[in-house]
Amino acid sequence: MNIQTTTRPLPQAVNQSKLTTADCDIHPQRNNDKDLHPYLEKRWIEHMQMFGSRPRQAYQDGPAYPKGQPNAARRDAWPAGGRPGSSLAFMRQQLLDTNNCVLGILNATGDNGQSYQNRAFGAAVCHAMNEWQLHEWLLPEPRLRGSIVVPYEDAEAAVAEIERYATDPHFVQVLMLSRTSEPPGQKRYWKVYEAAAAAGLPVGVHAFGFGGYPVSGGGWPSYYIEDMVGHAQSSQSFLTSMVIEGVFERVPALKLVLIEAGFAWLPSLAWRLDKIQNRLKAETPHLKRLPSEYIHDHVWLTTQPMEEPANRAHVLDAIDWIGWDRLLFATDYPHWDYDDPSQVLPMALPEQKKRDFFLNNAVALYGQR
């Protein structure tokens, strides 16, 4: 992942996998803001040029934790003349063909409107992201499906965005980021979940975002590595809020997908929540079942970045505890911590488990529309 290349050769299918895969976390990226102009009103184009996106973080360009690689990307994922993830032709060859990918879920994260301080502007950019996805990616490439980028901090605007695409088969998920500005189980977000469930769409929660609070309850850490590792803890808090507030009780059809947050932490969290909720149940009479039961019935997780114990078989215990039907293979293409389907599992598995892990779970969840 750290090889510096001076030329940009066309990708070769070197790791040709015999598996057929679904990839549940692919990141398309625009080359520059002009790519969004066809989908933005003049007012917002001017606003973007004059004031920039102004998320809840310090810098105009790039995060205050510089990434581990330029654009957080694989060094070999730069198409000629463009940014990683910006060329469909390049992605087809390097990712979809190489991995025998038959279903690729796009999560258009990055500078996508979701964490902007100006929420009206953010909503406009979210909508532009969806139109850009549809026209530049989903219509030209039948293997790809999109996630509806919604301005979830403004539930009404998010609901309007969901309703715009609710019957469009190109979109199979509603996309949120994990760093919300308030705990996501709180009432102000419920309409988003209700609209997603009504449309039969899972809510995918991708790690990252700028909610404005430090990634730890003890303040801002110094390093990118802590911010990256911290997405697991942040997602633990996200899920805790969803469960303890009773969102799954209120919206029984809701399906939640935690994306790029790791997964091996889930069993311990579920055990802890069961214990604490049982002790403190006087506080949460709205919960009718154990936290672990809500989690088991409503939550899926993508696999990348796959945890890597020294004894790699240990990670299979974690999957046993979560359920083999709950994990969705993902590469995180084109990012530097990409998981390769031919390398990601620690050992040979029975054929059925392997097919579920790499393909069937995703088809069952996303392929029903």
Added chain:
Amino acid sequence: MSSIIAGGIDCDIHPAVPNLKALHPYLTDHWRDIIVQRGMHELNSIAYPANSPLTARPDWRVEGIRPGSDLELLRQHALNPFKTSIAIANCLYGVQLLFSEDMGAGFARAVNDWMAKEWLDKEPRLRASIVVPAQNPEMAVDEINRVAPDKRFVQVLLLVMNDMPLGKRHYWPIYAAAEKHGLAIGIHAGSAYRHPVTPIGWPTYYTEDYAAQAAAFQQALSSLICEGVFTKYPDLKVVLLESGFTWLPAHLWRLTKFWRGLRMEVPWLDRAPTEIVKSNVRLTIQPCDGPPSEEMFQKLMEHMDSDELLLFSTDYPHWQFDGEDVLPAGLSPSLVRKMMIDNPLATYSRLS
């Protein structure tokens, strides 16, 4: 359940300051006057609401007595039934939550002197942690240096959530002082509430606040490791108190993987996080957020990859278990001995 053995070392009990008045004899005239003049309230953290079930076990509650505040009850409830030889007192009176550094230092000093006189002098099985004003590391070091000659203090006590992550160099003078005096650093659940306890804001329910403590410990551990605290202070022992421990393996798998990919950012980190934890970090066993089956627990212990990490604790008077069911089921007698005696002795140099 696994059977306890006699002579165990209980690494987390909570004698409680009954009220501010109890500290009066140990405060300077200035702070005594301030209490009266400003009508100060008790410094009880929202981390343990008085009547919350978790705050005290039902059979450890006695009408009219603040749980943990009575020595005779502590003997009856915690020391005698668990046949404890030594118990380490971690006082959670909220002096670190004050915004005034001077006030924090004044009250921390009083708490330590109260602890020595009202508890340690009266009960030879007790040891204690030094409460410090973490608001200001210089003042914290002064308090450590003042109290350290009393060898009954075996540890410096910090809360897991403060102004800044605990690995930051801001706090290093505290670690230097602890290492110099042969004191462990105990990091206990709780917050100074400078930030919301979750990265996504203030949660609605106390249930979420308590659940979030485990995430905070994961991040404090990331911070201590990534900032290089154990590279700088290789002999330092850090004990995570009331942290839960079943999260540890998965957290280290993730942290170690990212360390492999991002070590250029933290070049002083010369060992894998998993190795650092084995040599420098310990965790207490209550609360045990364990799996529903003994077989799963056995697998989890394999994931822990060391029998030296866990230290026996009751977390008295917090309600983590019933009766004498303090140990997770399925522990071998040799592991029980390690948790209850050998590991605590190896962790706290002042106990030997």
